[in-house]
Structures are given as C-alpha cells and as structure tokens.
Amino acid sequence: MSSTRPFPERIELSGEGLVLRDWTEVDLAAMPELFDHPDIAYWTPIVSPFDEAAARARLVRDRQLRAEGTTILLAITVDGGAPLGEVMLRRTREGAELGYAVGPAHRGQGLAARAVRVMAAYAFEQLGARQVILELEAENAASVAVATKTGFTLLDVPLIRGEEKGRPYALQTWGMNRP
Numbered sequence: 001m002s003s004t005r006p007f008p009e010r011i012e013l014s015g016e017g018l019v020l021r022d023w024t025e026v027d028l029a030a031m032p033e034l035f036d037h038p039d040i041a042y043w044t045p046i047v048s049p050f051d052e053a054a055a056r057a058r059l060v061r062d063r064q065l066r067a068e069g070t071t072i073l074l075a076i077t078v079d080g081g082a083p084l085g086e087v088m089l090r091r092t093r094e095g096a097e098l099g100y101a102v103g104p105a106h107r108g109q110g111l112a113a114r115a116v117r118v119m120a121a122y123a124f125e126q127l128g129a130r131q132v133i134l135e136l137e138a139e140n141a142a143s144v145a146v147a148t149k150t151g152f153t154l155l156d157v158p159l160i161r162g163e164e165k166g167r168p169y170a171l172q173t174w175g176m177n178r179p
Contacts, residue, residue, distance in 0.1 A: 006069045013074070013122055016114035020074040020087055023059055027075060027083050031055035034085060034103035043140050044101055045164055076102065076115045087115040089122070095129030095178075096120075100146070112142075113149045120150070124178045131178065135160055135171040147174040 013020040023031075032050050034040075041048030046058075058073075065071035071090045075083035085102035098119050100112045116134070123129040134152055136143040147154075152174035160171040 007066045007072050011072060011074060012080070013118050015118040015121065017078060018111070018114050018118060019077045019080040020115060020118055021077060021080055023062055023073060023075050023083070023086075025059070028052055028055045028059065030083055031058070033105070034083060035101060037104050039104065040101050041165070042167075043137065043143070044099070046101060048165070074119070076100075076111050084109075085111055085115070087112075087119050089119050091127070092133065095131040095133070096123040096127060097133050097135060098123075099134070107142075110149075112146045116146060116150045120176060129178065132176045134174040136174065137169055138172055150176070152176045 010022055011020075012022070029052065032052060032055060035046050035054075036048065036050035040046050040050070047054050062071075062073040065073075069091070071088060073086055073088050076085040076087055077083055083103075084106040085100065088099040090097045090099075096119075098116055100115055102111045120132045123132050132152075133155070134143070134147050136147065138144065153176070155173045155175045157173050160173065162169055162171075
C-alpha cells in the first residue's frame with residue numbers, strides 16, 4: 001500500500017453506534033478535557049500537559065499528516081457532535097496501524113473497541129490493507145482488553161522498545177488480517 005496517496009480531504013465514518021469525523025477548530029476547547037489526563041500522558045505519545053495550544057498544534061499536525069497521506073486522526077462521537085476521544089490510522093507497508101484515546105469521562109462505554117472496528121473496516125475496505133495492527137504495552141490492561149475484544153491476536157514479533165517522555169516502553173504488536 002503506497003504511503004504517498006493523500007487521504008480524502010474530509011472523512012466521516014459511521015458504524016457501531018459511532019460517527020468518526022474530522023477534528024475542527026470548534027473542537028479545540030474540548031480537546032484538553034479529553035487528553036490532559038495522567039493515563040493519556042502515560043500510555044500515549046500525546047503531549048502533556050495538553051492545553052488549547054497543544055490542541056491547536058495537534059490539529060495543524062493532523063492536517064499535515066493527512067495531506068502527506070500517512071496518518072488520519074478522527075474524533076470519536078456518537079452523533080457527529082461532541083468529541084469523546086480519538087482514533088488514529090497510520091499507513092504501514094502491510095496495511096495500517098491504529099491507535100486510540102478516550103477521554104476519562106467517557107470510558108466504560110466500549111468507545112475504543114467500537115472505533116477500532118470501524119477504522120479497521122475502513123482500512124480493509126477503502127485502503128486495501130492486508131493487515132491492521134495495534135502496538136501497545138502489555139501492562140496497559142484497558143488496551144489489551146480492546147485488542148482482545150476486537151479480534152486482534154498477539155503477533156510473534158519482537159517487542160518495539162523505545163523511550164517516550166523520559167520513560168522506557170516495550171510495545172507488543174497485535175494484528176488482524178483482512179477478512
């Protein structure tokens with residue numbers, strides 16, 4: 001799959017009782033409530049503290065990555081309105097990598113799992129991905145639960161080791177092949 005083809009200028013995906021839509025300037029005020037939280041700071045590469053300036057920078061970066069054809073970030077909503085979290089799709093050689101973050105006030109509703117299923121379907125059906133992966137830490141019980149609940153399986157590949165925000169990490173790779 002080519003990583004140079006641009007994504008559509010606008011994307012809205014529906015399914016699983018969700019509407020995944022583009023972030024807009026209207027969302028900037030809501031983003032800190034979703035992303036400025038110790039769990040998000042610890043488990044994700046999202047900057048911390050996350051304020052309105054960080055939200056604006058994220059929106060600018062989102063648009064740049066989309067134009068480059070590498071990554072899309074979509075707001076997770078139930079009706080196209082208020083954002084409850086985010087789902088990310090990054091193109092890879094084999095297909096796509098997904099990531100997600102749900103605001104603390106909106107957890108426990110299955111939003112991440114539902115968003116992952118919708119985004120995986122988009123990757124398979126619209127992008128022709130052969131495989132969709134999740135990279136997560138084994139200690140992140142919530143993300144392991146999402147991977148398991150959505151039908152991903154732990155792949156027998158080396159851990160991805162690195163350091164982010166001054167803390168070492170080791171990511172497992174979970175995969176789902178095209179149905």
